[in-house]
Amino acid sequence: MGAALSGLGCGGEETRTGEEGVGMSQAPLACSTRITYGSAWIHPGRESMVDVASGAVTWDGTCVNEGSNSYAVLSNGWKPYFTGNNACVMAFDSDCSGAQTCGTRITYGPKWIRAGTGTYDDAGGRVFWDRACVNEGSNSYGVLSNGWKPYFTGANGCAMSFRYTGCGGLYTNPVFPTDCADPGVIFDGGKYIAVCTSGGAAAAFPIRTSSDLITWTGAGHIFPSGTRPSWAKGDFWAPEIHRVGSRYIAYYTARHTNGVLSIGAASASSPLGPFTDLGRPLVHDVNMGMIDATFFTDTAGTKYLVWKADGNAVGQKTPLYAQALSADGLALTGSRVTLMTNDRSWEGGVVEAPWVVARDGYYYLFYSGNAYYDGRYAIGVARATSPLGPYTKASAPILKTVSGWEGPGHGSVVTSPSGTSVMVYHAWNAAHSARVMLVDAIVWSNGWPSMPGAPSLQSRPLP
Structure with missing residues (x-):
């Protein structure tokens, strides 16, 4: 009826x-x-x-x-x-x-x-x-x-x-129904700001804003058409915008003109730009692609960059590295440290897409594992009492494929308008034609996060 x-x-x-x-x-x-x-x-x-x-x-x-x-x-x-x-x-x-x-x-x-x-x-x-x-x-x-x-x-x-x-x-997932892979999300200036992978598009890294994590409005690009950095020729992946001191830094992956995937950085006085690129890669290795950069500040105020070595592209392991950053976030300092590598069966040949959260005396390292293109892709978490580890992994992924959402991954952890923890992440739509943006709650219990009933299929209360 x-x-x-x-x-x-x-x-x-x-x-x-x-x-x-x-x-x-x-x-x-x-x-x-x-x-x-x-x-x-x-x-x-x-x-x-x-x-x-x-x-x-x-x-x-x-x-x-x-x-x-x-x-x-x-x-x-x-x-x-x-x-x-x-x-x-x-x-x-x-x-x-x-x-x-x-x-x-x-x-x-x-x-x-x-x-x-x-x-x-x-x-x-x-x-x-x-x-x-x-x-x-x-x-x-x-x-x-x-x-x-x-x-x-x-x-x-x-x-x-x-x-x-x-x-x-x-609300009901997806919160953004067209392609928005690898969403990097922060809260700043009373609004949430999301950026997504753009691949080979002329304008790189679309920026969107929201007041509630559910309704998103376009707000330009990190690199509008005609402004992409000269050192990069394509594959603009996995961007994140972070406040570093008094400025904003966009960390991103792009393919260098020599063919190697590298990590770039661009700065701006506003999270909506305009951004000025560093003019060269921040992380570059002629022998190994480097991708999926994220930023965090430890409880003592030290700034870090965390990223992945793209070893799976050449049949090797994929360590997640961390290294301290300068005060302006535009230069690496100190020594590189390996935080983890792919050593669990569910991770397959890949760990990637790190995101670090400090909470209740621990540093929680959220990451994705396995093949991004199918239902094996999932999100796991590890924790440590020091920002550089050693990290102990949870026994199983906290987010994995369900009927209706395949390959959930590459999440950002933010605080919702109501003060709860949520993850903003992508998953393949039913047609497997786009990775769309989803939001689901994180529950903290006994020192570990979980995501009950996620990826969600039915209506849920606003986060």
């Missing part, structure tokens, strides 16, 4: 809805509720996934199955329908009662094995489920992002609906 007429407001008044303008109110609303529907919402003829309703509107979390679909009944009487059973997911953000603390209501289906008489749990923050149901003996369970494992009677008995209140809405 499809969606009914959108937008009955409180007391039978029309709701002010999303971008189509159905039932737009002529007078300002005294207060309103923004309702964001999950990706399974049935909404023929509508593009927006949002309604704005007059007054305070909520939902008790109950999802009613009807045939092959399901529906919820909101407090104003509106009944949104969703494709599939137990598929109700919505977010409610209201200005009627002032600021709201983000919270999740998880309402369990009739087969839930409960300890008391309730049918739901209210949890602080953002809690979600990847909709995987694990059979165990004669029962089954689902694993939520906060570690909670509700059990249900019978095989494949898991059924849960999710209501988010005060969390800012929902």
Whole structure:
């Protein structure tokens, strides 16, 4: 059954809805509720996934199955329908009662094995489920992002609906649906800034900005058409922009005119440019390609560059190196140190795409491994108490291929608008024609990060 007429407001008044303008109110609303529907919402003829309703509107979390679909009944009487059973997911953000603390209501289906008489749990923050149901003996369970494992009677008995209140809405991957491989992302000046691989395009490294990590706007290029550095002839890969002192440095990979992949650097007074190239490679070895540079500052203030030797191109190992940088970030100092190499079976012939985060007394080195072009590609993590190691690897990747997203990799770790950790990374689209940009939450527990239910397929609360 499809969606009914959108937008009955409180007391039978029309709701002010999303971008189509159905039932737009002529007078300002005294207060309103923004309702964001999950990706399974049935909404023929509508593009927006949002309604704005007059007054305070909520939902008790109950999802009613009807045939092959399901529906919820909101407090104003509106009944949104969703494709599939137990598929109700919505977010409610209201200005009627002032600021709201983000919270999740998880309402369990009739087969839930409960300890008391309730049918739901209210949890602080953002809690979600990847909709995987694990059979165990004669029962089954689902694993939520906060570690909670509700059990249900019978095989494949898991059924849960999710209501988010005060969390800012929902999103569904990808957050950028066209090619954006190797996204390098930072937060600066009140906005997120992303740059991506551009290959052989005349304008190198598109720059995009966002206020929420979900909606991205073009903001030019590191090297607009006609300004690419003269020492580089192509293969403009894996850029990152970082604030170094009072300036911004774009570190990137490009193929030198002598044919060897090398790491370049360009500086600017703004993260949006214009950038002035160093005029020569920052890292160059005539015998080995050097790629995938990242930058970080340790807790003592020392600046480092981390990068990969492209040994897999010549049948060798692919060590990740680190070396201290000058104060301006434009020269290497000290000695090069090997942080790790590919020595785990899942990594295959490659470790690459490093990103380093300092947290709670550890340095966490996120990296990608195996073949970027297929489903073996994945993201792993290692940690150390010193910026130069030794690093201890986690036992398994924290992000790998799932049905619908192949070859997730090359991630940047940033703090979301709500203060949580997220990874921005790429994965192949269903047609395997482009590596698109995804965002998913990182959960920290017992000194290690994990990414439950990622790459995500269904709607999740805004990070």
